[in-house]
Amino acid sequence: MQEHLAAVSQWARSLDQSDFRLITLVATIFTLVFFALFLQGLRRHRIIADTPTARLRSAAQGYAEIKGWAEAFEGHPLLSPLTHSACCWYEYRIEREDRDGDGDTSWTTVASGRSGRPLMVHDETHRALIEPRGGDVVTRHREQWYDRKGGLNIDIGPVELGSGRRHRYTEKRIHDGEPVYALGNLRTLDEGAMADYFTPLMKDEPAGPLVEAARNQARRSEPMHVLEKHRDRRRPFIISTDGEGDLIKRYRRQAAIFFVLFWFPFLALALVLLGRLG
């Protein structure tokens, strides 16, 4: 062991200045990134486990956790752009495979997007809208496939895919009736606030279900809850069709994996720095 460490020390001393800087920089970046991801997993796991579930009927204002079922917006489901599946929410990405002179491949995103409509959920007591902008969305329905033709019947407007290149298509969806777990900032809109909320959304969809939703909501004259990203960026905004238990496991696993990974660049950094200086 001692011999190996001495060899590493010798090697660190023999590095020229530019290699030394590069290795130090790369190891520092990886150390910090892995450590940040470890802390993120740890924090999220604790926040999810430590936040009680609010019922929508009497939902407390502020950072809250809700559980319910997704429903098509005022009975109007969306059609996802890549697979044309009926859903309540979607996100898609199309990437093109590029090769450099050495034959190394990389993926460049040529088109991506999310459904602009809020997601409607209900529990046993009431309904709420989830405004997914800025949220981490975890879905059970996630499809990914590859295609060389670039000639699919895709409903996303004019996109130059370029024939002959390999493309990767990814689509995530939330379907009607799926259980939804969400953690974010909950606020209740009165009638005036509701108009302010729906007006900018209606610009994208002037005669669609959003108008109908706004009218129906006004007719019901009951408050509308909206769950959205919290102003405090440290508080995660999570929307998931996986249950609370699965999410806790997921973030605990993230913390464990990055805790282990953290040690590799950290020790490499320590070896190079102290070998050089020692």
Place this chain on the structure above:
Amino acid sequence: MDWLGPVIFLAVLVLVGLYGVVIYNNLVSLKHGVSKAWANIDVLLKQRHDELPKLVETVKRYMSHERETLREVIAARNEVEQAREHEDVKQVGRAEGHMRESLMNLFAVAEDYPELKADQSFQQLQQRISGLENSIADRREYYNESVNLNNVRIEQFPDVMVARMFNFGPFDLLEFAEAEKRDVDMGNLFGS
């Protein structure tokens, strides 16, 4: 290369320290979560406190011979208010039980007054108080879940060490007496 051991030891020490900070921050969040959950109940108790005199005034016009029943409602209202002001959760639970019992009595007695049942403002107040009672019941559940999360966390290892070091304590659950836990179903009381 004698320095590698101390470096690893130092790194582990820093990580343990940081983990301690994460635990401390989580305990602070839990404590504030309980306060927030209580504030959410408190606001509804205040709203109901303001609505009850209107109800009593409306009822008084039709039930002038039921002074004792009305007095019980007012007494229970004051009892809840006092407990609420002192933030005495156990006492709020007991007083809330009396409040619900006295309201049920009031509405049971009101059955004998058809003119009162037909009164518009009485119907509105009945609906409003019923809604508030449901919301209080929901938020009581939420508050108790917050308390449970806090109380369990401060007894779990390694959180217990940080909790003891910084005096993080348990909170009382908000419990209503078993017979008094039922929602006040005014619709049924009036057979509507």
